[in-house]
Amino acid sequence: MLQTISDTSVKAALNAIESESATVPEKIQMLIEMANGLQQKPKDIQQLHDAISLYQQAIELSTQDYPLLQARALAGMGTALRTIPGEGQDLLLEAKEAYETALEILREQAAPEEVAEAEMNLGMVLQALVPYNLATMQQAIQVSQRALSKFTADKHPQEYAILQNNIAIAYLSMTLAPERESMGQAMAVQSFESALKAVNLIEHPKEYAMLQNNLANALQYLPSLHPIENNLRALSAYNEALKVRSAKDTPLEYATTISNKANLLYNLPDNPKHPEAGNYQNLLEAKNLYAQAQEIFCQYSEVEKATVVSEALSAVEAELLLSETQLTNS
Structure with a gap:
């Protein structure tokens, strides 16, 4: 043997x-x-x-x-x-x-x-222990910020980017009072953006794609008086991530990003200057992206993710049917 x-x-x-x-x-x-x-x-x-x-x-x-x-x-x-x-x-x-x-x-x-x-x-370990009530996000952030004082953006771009990403995720995961929740989300966006100043598409493709995807997620759900503007920034970030993530080379990461992008398109008007005109074209693209993501998740036995995407696909199909009915009757 x-x-x-x-x-x-x-x-x-x-x-x-x-x-x-x-x-x-x-x-x-x-x-x-x-x-x-x-x-x-x-x-x-x-x-x-x-x-x-x-x-x-x-x-x-x-x-x-x-x-x-x-x-x-x-x-x-x-x-x-x-x-x-x-x-x-x-x-x-x-x-x-x-x-x-x-x-x-x-x-x-x-x-x-x-x-x-x-x-x-x-x-990272402290962050993972938070759900078990064996650590706090504040502790995880504090330790990560100590590391940031040594891993600077100019000398250690990859480590700096990973730390900023971890800190941003910690901010997003913290349970805050309603009046402070938007502040935590804004700080997460700031951390993602700081990380992206240290890495680039050519030299750090993996980190670049991860950060763009995570930044887009944060922007998509960031409370704001200008949600469409945030969504357009998020759409651009998803597209940047997809310059690295592909169905062939990184199928699960690709499926995750396109399903996130589909979530955004579901709520984005076709013409941001005239939101009253609806989002039929974006719904069609969202349907296609959900279908691709579902196929990949099923192929790799990611049952829970496939189920979530399947439900989203059903919702977008129902929305498209409603839009088509309204167009027919108008």
Whole structure:
């Protein structure tokens, strides 16, 4: 029976530990590098578990003699823990503890960028713990903003963009009093726009598309005295995202963006200067986009998303039928 890459790496790491020629720091570094290699592009969940096992062995070897290596192993383990798919709080709590323990050491001994990376990841874990009432969005934002003080837009554009995106999503997810809700949404839009100043379509296509899609979502639902103007800005942002996202290369991301765009078109008049004329053409485009998205979601067994889009498709078809009836009778 052929061994998986994961099995081979684990055995190689164990052999390295037993080797008399390798020093303890070398053994720790080898374990960390192998674990990191496994979690970069894991082929299955088992590889993530194997990575955690390697990190744990590195932590045990580090003890008090090599605190910086121990911190790096802890930070790596935290990332592997938070990457394992599934529902529940246990792995997230383990990741939180790993990051917090690592940061106690990193803040004293590591470069600012290494500290910021751990803070960025801790912020993501805190955000994920909010639904379990084990963290607050304010805590997640605070940690992410600390990382922003080190990951600046000019020197670290990708990290800066991801942090701003995470902060924006945190603002949108916060439960605020009605009079403050619009302020939170406006701050989210501002964060998305700040992030987009740091990245571009050519050098950072993935981040660019993600931010344009998320900015458009925020604009679409932003309370405003000028909703049509916001929707037109959102439409432009969705189209920017679709310069990167395609049915062939990124089908699920593409389906998500076109269904979001269809939601917007459903409420956007064909001629913004004459909204009273209706939106028959936009409804037709929305119908086509919903149908495409539904097909992709079904193909990839995204049942919940397919159901939501199916309901939206039925609604737009009913709206089109009503418009056609009114045109016939007029």
